[in-house]
Amino acid sequence: MSQIERQVDIRPPQGHIEVEDFALSYETIEGSVEAVSNTHIHVKPGEFVSIVGPSGCGKSTLLNAVAGFLKPTSGTVTVDGEPVNGPSAERGMVFQQYSLFPWKTVRENVEFGLKMRGMPRAQRERAARTLLGLAGLEAFEKHYPERLSGGMKQRVGIVRALATGPKVLLLDEPFGALDAQTRVIMQQILTNLWQRMKISVLFVTHDIDEAIFLSDRVYCMSARPGSIKAEIPIPLERPRQQSMMMSSEFLALKRGLMSLIREESLKAMGGEISDLGMQGLNIDLHGHSLAEIL
Amino acid sequence: MSSSAILRHQEDAVTTSVVAEAEPAPALDPTPKRAVGQLAAQWYRLNKESLRGVAIGAISLFLFLVVWHLLTTYRVVFFVRFTNVPAPLEVYASFTKAIHDPKFLMHLLLSCRRILIGFSLAAVVGVPLGLVMGRFKLIHEIVFPVAEVLRPIPAIAWVPMAIMLWPTNEQSIVFITFLGSFFPILVNTLHGMSLVDPVLVRAAQCLGARESSIFREVYFPASLPHIFTGLTVGMGVAWVSLIAAEMISGQYGIGYFTWEAYSLVQYADIALGMIAIGVLGLGSSLLIRGGGQLAMPWRSK
Numbered sequence: 141m142s143q144i145e146r147q148v149d150i151r152p153p154q155g156h157i158e159v160e161d162f163a164l165s166y167e168t169i170e171g172s173v174e175a176v177s178n179t180h181i182h183v184k185p186g187e188f189v190s191i192v193g194p195s196g197c198g199k200s201t202l203l204n205a206v207a208g209f210l211k212p213t214s215g216t217v218t219v220d221g222e223p224v225n226g227p228s229a230e231r232g233m234v235f236q237q238y239s240l241f242p243w244k245t246v247r248e249n250v251e252f253g254l255k256m257r258g259m260p261r262a263q264r265e266r267a268a269r270t271l272l273g274l275a276g277l278e279a280f281e282k283h284y285p286e287r288l289s290g291g292m293k294q295r296v297g298i299v300r301a302l303a304t305g306p307k308v309l310l311l312d313e314p315f316g317a318l319d320a321q322t323r324v325i326m327q328q329i330l331t332n333l334w335q336r337m338k339i340s341v342l343f344v345t346h347d348i349d350e351a352i353f354l355s356d357r358v359y360c361m362s363a364r365p366g367s368i369k370a371e372i373p374i375p376l377e378r379p380r381q382q383s384m385m386m387s388s389e390f391l392a393l394k395r396g397l398m399s400l401i402r403e404e405s406l407k408a409m410g411g412e413i414s415d416l417g418m419q420g421l422n423i424d425l426h427g428h429s430l431a432e433i434l
Numbered sequence: 435m436s437s438s439a440i441l442r443h444q445e446d447a448v449t450t451s452v453v454a455e456a457e458p459a460p461a462l463d464p465t466p467k468r469a470v471g472q473l474a475a476q477w478y479r480l481n482k483e484s485l486r487g488v489a490i491g492a493i494s495l496f497l498f499l500v501v502w503h504l505l506t507t508y509r510v511v512f513f514v515r516f517t518n519v520p521a522p523l524e525v526y527a528s529f530t531k532a533i534h535d536p537k538f539l540m541h542l543l544l545s546c547r548r549i550l551i552g553f554s555l556a557a558v559v560g561v562p563l564g565l566v567m568g569r570f571k572l573i574h575e576i577v578f579p580v581a582e583v584l585r586p587i588p589a590i591a592w593v594p595m596a597i598m599l600w601p602t603n604e605q606s607i608v609f610i611t612f613l614g615s616f617f618p619i620l621v622n623t624l625h626g627m628s629l630v631d632p633v634l635v636r637a638a639q640c641l642g643a644r645e646s647s648i649f650r651e652v653y654f655p656a657s658l659p660h661i662f663t664g665l666t667v668g669m670g671v672a673w674v675s676l677i678a679a680e681m682i683s684g685q686y687g688i689g690y691f692t693w694e695a696y697s698l699v700q701y702a703d704i705a706l707g708m709i710a711i712g713v714l715g716l717g718s719s720l721l722i723r724g725g726g727q728l729a730m731p732w733r734s735k
Contacts, residue, residue, distance in 0.1 A: 207636075207640060209636060209639075226639075227636065227639035227640050228640075228642065229640065229641055229642030231640065232640060232641075233636070233637070233640040235633055235636075235637065237633050239631075239633045239634055239636070239637040240637075241634060241637075241638075241651070241652070241655070242732055243655040243656070243658070243730065243732045244732075252638070252641050252643075252651070253641035253642055256638075256641055256642040256643045256644075256647055257642060284731075284732040286732065300641070301640070301641075304641060304642060
């Protein structure tokens, strides 16, 4: 670990994200539409925080504002006290669509951020190899992304975002496009990496199991205009294991979050589905959130 | 592509057989032989489809020659008149004569030089202009209307204007070749730029890339497939424009050679000129395809 830290230049725990009085609205032909309103969130250094909520609640909007792609209409976004003005390598991001550069090999993708920083070739090659080793991808360093499976692509995406030693890691439904088995493995890999690197993580998902399994704290967002409806600490001990997902503690947390989300999903859909139809859905949920099914 | 695959497999087979023969193991003598046989069988099984394609292609070309031969020897007249069309053997005879004729070679070389200069200029101007237009809205807004007005004008229609514009005949022909390939290259580069995935740009920004790096590391490679489409189309139009320009205003070049053969009633040379143009066109587009594979290794399987 110490060897990796030296090579990749990971700074001591930093990355205090603070979002205050946040609101963001879009201009449309019918006037401005409020996507997110009156939102406060924070992530302490080294903390793993998830945001869950129904589709279209503005959770990705919030994440994109922290990344610096969107400017808040009002309120502030700061990392370690410094306001966010546009994207930077201090805030690594992982996208749902993998977003690997198809014209670069796996290793070149991981090297990209270091290259942008002006690190000499030999040094960044070594750093990239070390990181790929951590994610079990050494054998694929010379492959082009097209030839990788979805899970491997996303591992490269995570490693690439971590390579520059960012203060915070932002993940926008990173495992949404993966099958259930791969997703579980990826969650384990992500927690392992996070524990080694001690980096602040803000994780957006609509999968409640995933949010609980990974996080120290979960924010639950309400439907449009999005705002934080609840903040739920996850006191499960670390390191987390798959078996915990069957524990009564985990299930109680899940029940609580699910009822919150269900309420919001119903609100979001408004009159789209009659109460009668919803009762049928209530019975058939089988432990999944409505947002997941829809 | 298939032919390169065949070559690779042949090389594999050859190296394996060499290794097998080099092994000094007389007791196992029959084994390497069988291995080579098995390899050959396996190679045949894997390449059956492409071999079939090559065989059918060869037969089809041969049949084309036979039909050509028959039509011309019997001087068939059936709406289309084959009375004066040269037979394949006549064309071959004029080919063997021509390859020893420095004048014919000069015609070929001059045409190739015009293509090289005109097309290279078009690529050197068209690709960067397309990239810059795709990235900066103001430049797009200024250049695009002019390009759209000029684009539909066929390069051949520029011949009189080109003769007025340029001091020498040579320059005006190169200019027409340039114009022919310029617009396909520009339009395709622009199209490639418009299709660059914005998520890749955002990913690069998150990794600390600045404007110039994003241009070099994201926009350019992402547009390369379309740039090469533009180059391929541009090369085809460059030949069309060149031959037309040479026929109208040229003094040398393979297009002029073909037209001159008609004026001088040397019918075999007409076909020779046409075939030469076809071969040169095919060769130049193969060169571009090869360049594309070199420039985009991630796209070849």
